[in-house]
Amino acid sequence: MRLSIWALLLVAAAYAGAWAWQQPFMERARMGWRLARMPPPASLAMPVRGVAAARVADTFGAPRGADRRHEGVDIFAPRGTEVLSATPGIVGAVRQSGLGGRQVWVLGPARERHYYAHLDAWAPALAPGEVVWPGSVLGTVGDTGNARGTSPHLHYGIYGAGGAYDPLPLLRAAAADTPAGAATDGD
Structure with missing residues (x-):
């Protein structure tokens, strides 16, 4: 079975996108995506060290x-x-x-x-x-x-x-x- 050039380009683009998503320069984009999907917190860490x-x-x-x-x-x-x-x-x-x-x-x-x-x-x-x-x-x-x-x-x-x-x-x-x-x- 032969793949068309378009199918090969699509596969290559998918691999390139997956590689790029894992790179350090995408950390902010990954975090933004995660934050948007998270629910509001049910509890929060204390924002001042040593305060109860x-x-x-x-x-x-x-x-x-x-x-x-x-x-x-x-x-x-x-x-x-x-x-x-x-x-x-x-x-x-x-x-x-x-x-x-x-x-x-x-x-x-x-x-x-x-x-x-x-x-x-x-x-x-x-x-x-x-x-x-x-x-x-x-x-x-x-x-x-x-x-x-x-x-x-x-x-x-x-x-x-x-x-x-x-x-x-x-x-x-x-x-x-x-x-x-x-x-x-x-x-």
């Missing part, structure tokens, strides 16, 4: 002035404490602006956006497009933006298709999943 979920106050929705509400939780820790990615994802932005000061945005599972704000510093060489995993260092706790002069903390928020929602139940769910007696950061 039980120590985080539920401030989501608290009034902030006359015209806005708090769209996250504030996680207090000493200045310079590492801020970690709570999920796998792709860094969408590393910037300094507005209320959040130094901030990092990560596109996570179900294409939700995770917001890490008031950072004192960013992780060295952190840049948009970088693939991160739970525990990847994003920066350090600080008081930039509208937090200037307050106790150092991380403002952590999650934005899904319906807007901001409270991350604290997911942080507490991860803490509850930790087996009794297991070593954890700060528990």
Whole structure:
């Protein structure tokens, strides 16, 4: 049986595509495809090293002035404490602006956006497009933006298709999943 030239070209293209998909330069595309197919997380890793979920106050929705509400939780820790990615994802932005000061945005599972704000510093060489995993260092706790002069903390928020929602139940769910007696950061 003889294959036509078109069939051979199609087979060659399929092999080339399969090879390319596995190459390091396609890591971001592979991660984006996976993230879009993942459901929203049922639990989240603590985004500040050494802080127990039980120590985080539920401030989501608290009034902030006359015209806005708090769209996250504030996680207090000493200045310079590492801020970690709570999920796998792709860094969408590393910037300094507005209320959040130094901030990092990560596109996570179900294409939700995770917001890490008031950072004192960013992780060295952190840049948009970088693939991160739970525990990847994003920066350090600080008081930039509208937090200037307050106790150092991380403002952590999650934005899904319906807007901001409270991350604290997911942080507490991860803490509850930790087996009794297991070593954890700060528990």
